[in-house]
Amino acid sequence: MGGYILRRIGFAIPTLIGVSIGIFLMIRLLPGDIIDIMFSGDLTASEEVKDQAREQLGLSGSFPEQYWRWVSNIAHGEFGFSLRNQEPVSDIIFRALPITLELTFLALLIAVTVGVPLGVLSAVKRDSAHDYVSRVAGLVGVSIPSFWLATLLLLFTSRVFGWVPPLNYVSPFEDPLANLSQFILPAIAISLFTMAIVMRMVRATMLEVLGQDYVRTARAKGVDRRTVVSKHALRNALIPVVTVVGFEVGVLIGGAAIVEIIFGLPGVGYTLLQAVFNRDYPVIQAITLMIAFTFIFVNLLVDILYGVLDPRISQA
Amino acid sequence: MSDKETPDSPRQGELSRRDLLVKAGAVGAGAIAAGSLAGGAKAATKRSFATPKIRRGGRLIWGLEGDPVHVAPFGAIPTSNMWGKEHTYDSLVEWDRNLNLKPALAEKWQIVSKTEILWTLKKGIKFHNGKEVTSDDVKYSVNLMLNPPLPGSVATTPQIPAIAGIDVVSKYVFRMRLKQPDARVFGVFAWGRYTPIVPEGLYDQINVARAGIGTGPYKMVGFNPNDRVELLRNENYWKPGQPYMDAITLKTLTDEQSRVAALRAGAIDGATLSVDVARSLAGDSNLVVLKGPNAGFRELQMTIKPGESKPWHDARVRLAVNFALNRKEMIDKVYSGDAKYTGHVPPGYGPWPLTDAELKAKYVKFDLPAAKKLMADAGLSKGFSVTMTTIAQQDYPLISAVVQSQLKQINIDVNLVAQEIGTFAALNGPGKFDWDVTGRGMRGDVDGYMAEFHPASSSFQFWYPQYKNIKAFRAIGNGRIQLDPAKRLPIYRTAQTAVFETPPQIPLVAITKFQVVRKRVQNMYVNFNDFNTGLREVWLSE
Numbered sequence: 017m018g019g020y021i022l023r024r025i026g027f028a029i030p031t032l033i034g035v036s037i038g039i040f041l042m043i044r045l046l047p048g049d050i051i052d053i054m055f056s057g058d059l060t061a062s063e064e065v066k067d068q069a070r071e072q073l074g075l076s077g078s079f080p081e082q083y084w085r086w087v088s089n090i091a092h093g094e095f096g097f098s099l100r101n102q103e104p105v106s107d108i109i110f111r112a113l114p115i116t117l118e119l120t121f122l123a124l125l126i127a128v129t130v131g132v133p134l135g136v137l138s139a140v141k142r143d144s145a146h147d148y149v150s151r152v153a154g155l156v157g158v159s160i161p162s163f164w165l166a167t168l169l170l171l172f173t174s175r176v177f178g179w180v181p182p183l184n185y186v187s188p189f190e191d192p193l194a195n196l197s198q199f200i201l202p203a204i205a206i207s208l209f210t211m212a213i214v215m216r217m218v219r220a221t222m223l224e225v226l227g228q229d230y231v232r233t234a235r236a237k238g239v240d241r242r243t244v245v246s247k248h249a250l251r252n253a254l255i256p257v258v259t260v261v262g263f264e265v266g267v268l269i270g271g272a273a274i275v276e277i278i279f280g281l282p283g284v285g286y287t288l289l290q291a292v293f294n295r296d297y298p299v300i301q302a303i304t305l306m307i308a309f310t311f312i313f314v315n316l317l318v319d320i321l322y323g324v325l326d327p328r329i330s331q332a
Numbered sequence: 333m334s335d336k337e338t339p340d341s342p343r344q345g346e347l348s349r350r351d352l353l354v355k356a357g358a359v360g361a362g363a364i365a366a367g368s369l370a371g372g373a374k375a376a377t378k379r380s381f382a383t384p385k386i387r388r389g390g391r392l393i394w395g396l397e398g399d400p401v402h403v404a405p406f407g408a409i410p411t412s413n414m415w416g417k418e419h420t421y422d423s424l425v426e427w428d429r430n431l432n433l434k435p436a437l438a439e440k441w442q443i444v445s446k447t448e449i450l451w452t453l454k455k456g457i458k459f460h461n462g463k464e465v466t467s468d469d470v471k472y473s474v475n476l477m478l479n480p481p482l483p484g485s486v487a488t489t490p491q492i493p494a495i496a497g498i499d500v501v502s503k504y505v506f507r508m509r510l511k512q513p514d515a516r517v518f519g520v521f522a523w524g525r526y527t528p529i530v531p532e533g534l535y536d537q538i539n540v541a542r543a544g545i546g547t548g549p550y551k552m553v554g555f556n557p558n559d560r561v562e563l564l565r566n567e568n569y570w571k572p573g574q575p576y577m578d579a580i581t582l583k584t585l586t587d588e589q590s591r592v593a594a595l596r597a598g599a600i601d602g603a604t605l606s607v608d609v610a611r612s613l614a615g616d617s618n619l620v621v622l623k624g625p626n627a628g629f630r631e632l633q634m635t636i637k638p639g640e641s642k643p644w645h646d647a648r649v650r651l652a653v654n655f656a657l658n659r660k661e662m663i664d665k666v667y668s669g670d671a672k673y674t675g676h677v678p679p680g681y682g683p684w685p686l687t688d689a690e691l692k693a694k695y696v697k698f699d700l701p702a703a704k705k706l707m708a709d710a711g712l713s714k715g716f717s718v719t720m721t722t723i724a725q726q727d728y729p730l731i732s733a734v735v736q737s738q739l740k741q742i743n744i745d746v747n748l749v750a751q752e753i754g755t756f757a758a759l760n761g762p763g764k765f766d767w768d769v770t771g772r773g774m775r776g777d778v779d780g781y782m783a784e785f786h787p788a789s790s791s792f793q794f795w796y797p798q799y800k801n802i803k804a805f806r807a808i809g810n811g812r813i814q815l816d817p818a819k820r821l822p823i824y825r826t827a828q829t830a831v832f833e834t835p836p837q838i839p840l841v842a843i844t845k846f847q848v849v850r851k852r853v854q855n856m857y858v859n860f861n862d863f864n865t866g867l868r869e870v871w872l873s874e
Contacts (some may be wrong), residue, residue: 046754046755051487063790066487068486069485069486069487098483100401100402100410100483101401101402101404101483101541101542101557102402102482102483102541103402103541103542103557108557111556112558167587167589167590170589170590170593171589171592171593173593173597174592174593174594174596174597175593175596177597178596178597178598179597180593180594180597180599182599183393183560183583183585183594183599183600184559184560184581184583185559277586277587277590278587278589278590279590280559280583280584280585280587280590280594282556282557282558282559282584286558287557287558290399290558293753293754294401295754
């Protein structure tokens, strides 16, 4: 198992280096840099003044020089400073991260706690009214964009109940109830897609597993139906679900951006989007790298979990 | 619900422009000149408003459509930066809601010569940290305006008048030396965007990106980027009795529907909204829709560069385009009737713009036969194709589509390309486009609207270095150095009419700005510039 984990970590390092180069180049290849945006309303600025501003922001030098400066600083634990407000990028990330992590965690929690039982029920009671309702709901879930649902939820609660979630972030450690009331709607909005995917995946794999010989054998031995489903079938059916959930962490962090904007939550996605509009390179680079790292880390966890759920995988 | 223009007459206790000019006379002719440099007022109507009993206290929450990014006083680029800091800082002079120039931190001023202004500060005004405002603070502030440190940018320095330096005469008196005569001084200081007065040594005392110390009606007690600005009442504000509220929270809500939901639910007290969205709130008895003219007008811009031979290099083609555009249709289709005809200086900008009647009858008249004749005269009755870029947000794609449709009538085939703002900015600045539909914003002085038509400006060199209009060049050049406002008015009128003879930029419409507030918000008005200056004077009825 230890060797397996080391191998997986070994794969992660070149992936991160590749991602860092990709991010660095892509944002610089976008037409228009921060200087263009800064001077866009100014009709009188000369090229000399623009060059002066470029120098002031540390954007001078070739791309390889700038890239080397960036990665060297990261190696020293420094992510640089925002080009727009000169705030340390690490401060910006640490302020935004708890919000997105909580949102993602809540969304996953909702998706799994609702999606898995629905999928199991749908598979066990195949072709029943419940199954049809769940399947239609699953289809709707994967079809509705989260930003649309978020807006709808917000307008609905404001019109019908004259209520919107609190606008200012409240830490769960200060006031858990206020925090929950702030996060529940956005979490529902971004969880629906994942919930539908999980439900459909669980249903499909459960149907497959329930048709396996060992399940039939367990039933023939007289094990009750509930135990067969929960102990024998579900455990095996969950392996592909774990994969999906792992992928969905990345999707949720990325997808949270629009929902964070709609609900006024200053999370990582929101911050990233603003940074893209402002061409704030250090912020974009650091956040994207962090999301890539999270994605790789979660997939590493998924791989390890595979080994726990199915020991044959790590032995291979 | 009411949908109302915000009052355009001075409130009781305020000076009208006329009053100010009379008072300014007491400090010399220079002050009179200065009193008019900012652009003066619209013809101030002398309606009187009964003063309701003002209730003090309460916290107002305002939804901002953009994040301030930072709240540094000098060199800030984003307009939204000003939204975050505008209630914390003051300048030497200020505008009232009608763009009348008023003394602020300065008590009086005297134009000693064309390159020298003697200012006297009001005594006893204190910064939020308790320190009194003195000439040393002004000297420190002006130095930073001219050389803004990070997170500000030198990008703002072209907006600052040609100040050579400040000489401190005494604690309250200082001399402002100009490198050359520059009529923009008073307007730019009244605008305040780049010219706040801060205590000496501020940049060594606090992180100016996240905090501020000024003399404004509200002290800044916290700023979280992408989240909110927290402001508290300044008990020692220099305007007696103001401010009226205890606190203001400026909450960043970039999504318009979120602002609407928050308004309906009472989670915020007010916000800026687009015309259609604002009107959709007409049925809500808890809300009041305010509207007013705005500095941001839209225009069709063309490049005229050497080494190119484009059809619109012929002035007759540009004039044909101008006459083929039906502004009334644009206003009705895109803005539901809430926009105005405009020239190169937007309506509402003091006495400077051409009148609505003149524009409709002559300068931006819809005259299709004349447009077709001009195209024929230019040998282009069969038209031509051109790519027109625009910004892929707000009303730009819509108004561009209307332009595209209208120009088909003179056989101009417009290929419309909507671009992300960063891309647009990157191509627009250096003139890497043929045509584009863009917008203008507030300027501290009328010169800011006309300078781009003068060869001395760098944008002129990027956009239309082949453009020739001696009459306009002369007027614009003279306008900047002419300190007498009475003489400036006809100069800028000449400049505008001259540019219209062969326009390299074609004004489209002037937009109306909408702000929706909850019923308890009193005395709010829609400011002509891009800021929420009205909040300084707001009080809450409950």
